[in-house]
Amino acid sequence: MASRKRRHGATPGSGAGPRRSRLRMRLLLPLTVLVAVMAMLMLRGYVHSEILADHRVRSEAPTDKVPEKILDGGPVIDTRSGRTTSMDVPDHRLVLTFDDGPDPTWTPKVLDVLKKYHVHAVFFVTGTMASRYPDLVKRMVDEGHEVGLHTFNHPDLSYQSKSRIDWELTQNQLAITGAAGVRTSLFRPPYSSFADAMDDASWPVTEYIGTRGYLTVVTSVDSEDWKKPGVEEIIKGATPKHGKGAVVLMHDSGGDRHQTVEALDKYIPELRAKGYKFENITEAIGAPSALVPVTGVDLWKGKAWIFLVQASDRLTDFLVACLALTGALVIGRFGLMLLLSGAHARRVRKRGFRWGAPVTEPVSVLVPAYNEAKCIENTVRSLMLSEHPIEVVVIDDGSTDGTARIVEAMGLPNVRVVRQLNAGKPAALNRGVANARYDIIVMMDGDTVFEPATVRELVQPFGDARVGAVAGNAKVGNRDSLIGAWQHIEYVMGFNLDRRMYDILRCMPTIPGAVGAFRRTALERVGGMSDDTLAEDTDVTMALHRDGWRVVYAEKARAWTEAPETVQQLWSQRYRWSYGTMQAIWKHRRSLIESGPSGRFGRVGMPFVSLFMVVAPLLAPLIDIFLLYGVVFGPTQKTIVAWLGVMAIQAFCAAYAFRLDREKMTHLISLPLQQILYRQLMYVVLLQSWITALTGGRLRWQKLRRTGVVEAPGGPVPSQRDRSSNDRRPVA
Structure with missing residues (x-):
């Protein structure tokens, strides 16, 4: 797997045109692959179309023209x-x-x-x-x-x-x-x-x-x-x-x-x-x-035709086998999610459940920021409402839009700004850890808003000395748009329901960058945040598992993040996530043959992560491909019924996930459209990530444009003047 030093962003205006051209070229390759597969299936379907028997009763017709x-x-x-x-x-x-x-x-x-x-x-x-x-x-x-x-x-x-x-x-x-x-x-x-x-x-x-x-x-x-x-x-x-x-x-x-x-x-x-x-x-x-x-050209044209038909048959046989594997994986994953996520919810919601002794000591909240002028004030002010004592360290990673000045001008207690030349998010987080005063480190993104109870809920699992890191519950704040609503469904169903399952299996793949917490000693033992991959959060989580630490999920530690609002931004984010996850899996591949905690994660966690996050999503488009194939070439009715059955299973799982997260079911109205349109985009992104990985390509991290519209439930975060009557203040 190729790796590349990750930076928060490039100098504004530098290379934007070439980057867009490269993006278009990279988009063309997976689309070409999908079109080629569809073309081969169409060829196979046409050649295998039903032939009627040679007998048929024809109505009598005149024979005047026949000699x-x-x-x-x-x-x-x-x-x-x-x-x-x-x-x-x-x-x-x-x-x-x-x-x-x-x-x-x-x-x-x-x-x-x-x-x-x-x-x-x-x-x-x-x-x-x-x-x-x-x-x-x-x-x-x-x-x-x-x-x-x-x-x-x-x-x-x-x-x-x-x-x-x-x-x-x-x-x-x-x-x-x-x-x-x-x-x-x-x-x-x-x-x-x-x-x-x-x-x-x-x-x-x-x-x-x-x-x-x-x-x-x-x-x-x-x-x-x-x-x-x-x-x-x-x-x-x-x-x-x-x-x-x-x-x-x-x-x-x-x-x-x-x-x-x-x-x-x-x-x-x-x-x-x-x-x-x-x-x-x-x-x-x-x-x-x-x-x-x-002889000659006509002969080779005929041989080419036979070759293509035979190739389409072999490809279809292979895809049918993959479809069977996909069906087993999808049904198995849904079954595991329903079973284990329910078990997780019952365990943590059981009356009297405690991770250990209550965690009341102050914690350090790190906010790495690069050009977050539109969001940073909301982010920092939300932390000032925290029900848990905190210090806030904003690490300005060479911003050019005055992000650091905005924070300094706020004049808030227990908020410090650490400046550094642009070196990337992992370096910014490591700089923050070095400047943090406390032993529990909370990390969040510069475009994220915390609820007052978020930090308190996030750090309670550290009452268990075996816990090295905690994943919070990241939620989409800008869910009013169609793309935002689709991502909201994905976050609730695809991320948080999965995290409950992975918590039970003790193989949590990722501490989300938007809301996560770490024990300082655990971070130090694994060498801190690494820039070896484009997914430093997945990388460090796998490293913690291999070092023997437990990584758990805190469902009540909610954070509201700004999801991408355009297809191009969404593409850039998910491409980086997919490729970074592949890099992390490749980096930690030796865990498969090692002993101890590393070997346990390698033989339990790595197969689950690889299967459900990389392989299964890559095969999942076959469901839609064969839907189209079945509708065109038959049996149409059985094909549609089977596809609707898969949709029903997904809708049930989504509704269950929304119920666990206490979300309004009305957002699920867009689920069918999400499955038809949004999911296809994610397929192509993953396919492009595979192609990039297999060809040794390199991927530049691209910063998303933010609008600063995300607020925690309950309205906008009050300014310092508005908080003068608030009794809860962070301690020094």
Whole structure:
């Protein structure tokens, strides 16, 4: 994993254009990957689209336009080069034809029977099946059989435009070329039967097919094997009368064809015994072979098509396996969250529950700040209402907007400003720890507002000597906008519900930068805040676990933070979070093989964190991808029901999380839209983080623009003059 020294921000105006260009380029890569996956799935869905059976009852239509010699003629119709002729198969000659294949189960059995009796036949293949099973088409050609076109996906051409007919022929031919390296001049229309069934709807198609260079082959004897009438009935239906020659219709696909295979094994020797000879169509009519080898560009185009179809099948199989894994992970995670978060809430809310002896000694609150002029006054004034004795240390990390001067001008007691050149948030926090007077260190962001009880609730777990750090309950303050409402749902459900679960499992992955507390001795033992990653909060939390400290969650320690209000700001923040988490996991990977507390975290915490924070979210888009796939290609109803089931589970978990956090359920109105839109953005962010990590890319930390609109519940934080009557004051 690549790491980069993190700074609070760059000099205003420096490199903004190039950074936006890089952001666009990085956005294009994951989007390109997603589009490519969707394209492969669409290809797979199209090639696997349902093919109707070859039989269909058609309403009677006039035959005025059909020449009498065609209606009274043979099953081979030639309209090439302006001709209008038909040909019969000579007496005692049989041409076996098989429609709708190749099928992976029944076509090999049919070919085995034909090979057993050294019989050649004609297989009219669809482009979809030929694309999916090219080896069977190649076997047909290699064993001397002829193949013909049966369109790509089996539409009734009588109702299609000429451009659609051309497309069906071209794609069908492309599949045959890619599979066997040949072109064919044989064609059989879907839903065709005998020559005398030609009507004014189908005849123009036959004429047009001839202008494209194809012989049209219909039927003179129908085995009606699609009805599955029994072996004897199939043989009876396939036997011509009075020694006549015939083109015999059978099927090697479209359902269970075991009767066809059994009938064929009896039919061939019986008809041979009656003096019949089996040939392919061009042998029977004395014409040149219908198959012509293809070379050059056309051959490679066909091979490329087959490659893409095969690749789409393999990709889909892989994605289906991933989808099954995703479903198991999602259901398992929801189950664990519901079970363990409920257990956590019952434990900490139990009457008389205490972490240990009450913590009453003063604590130091560190506020790292870089260009927080719009927010810093609200932040500091909220701390002045604290119910717990505190000192406030504002570390100005080289701000250029007068942040430090604003704090100094406030003239508040127990508030100190420490200035340093811009060195990044980890360095600012370490500087604050060095200047802090007390043994318990509370850390918050410069855009965050604390409630009066926040610090008191946050530090009580330190009554347990085993606790090294405490995660508070970060809440979205600007939840009035749609993006803010979506993040509010995410914070309550995705962050705080998770923290309850991780608390029980003793593998809390992150102390939020907006509201967290540390024991000074614990920080010193792990070397303080590190700038090795872009997620110093996750990095230090993992280090504390490995050093044997407990990290717990204090649900009542609420902090109100300003969430990003634009898509670009949200993207920048989550990209940094995702990439920083990956860096932290990589940094602490040795815990997997170590012993002691580090090994316990490595073999319990790291798999959970990696699975639920990195792998599962990356696979989760498959749910939406296959929703789209199922809606387009079916089964539509089952797909929608399954997706709604997943949504219902998520809605239940969200409602449960809101109930635990005592939040208003009205905010969940936007949950469906969040799942459809907001979640997709998070998917792409995580995918981009993976790409950055795997390619060794480096990511610059970008500071979000703040508005200073966040206030704690109950209204704006009072000024110093307004607080003159307040009895609670921080102690020195």
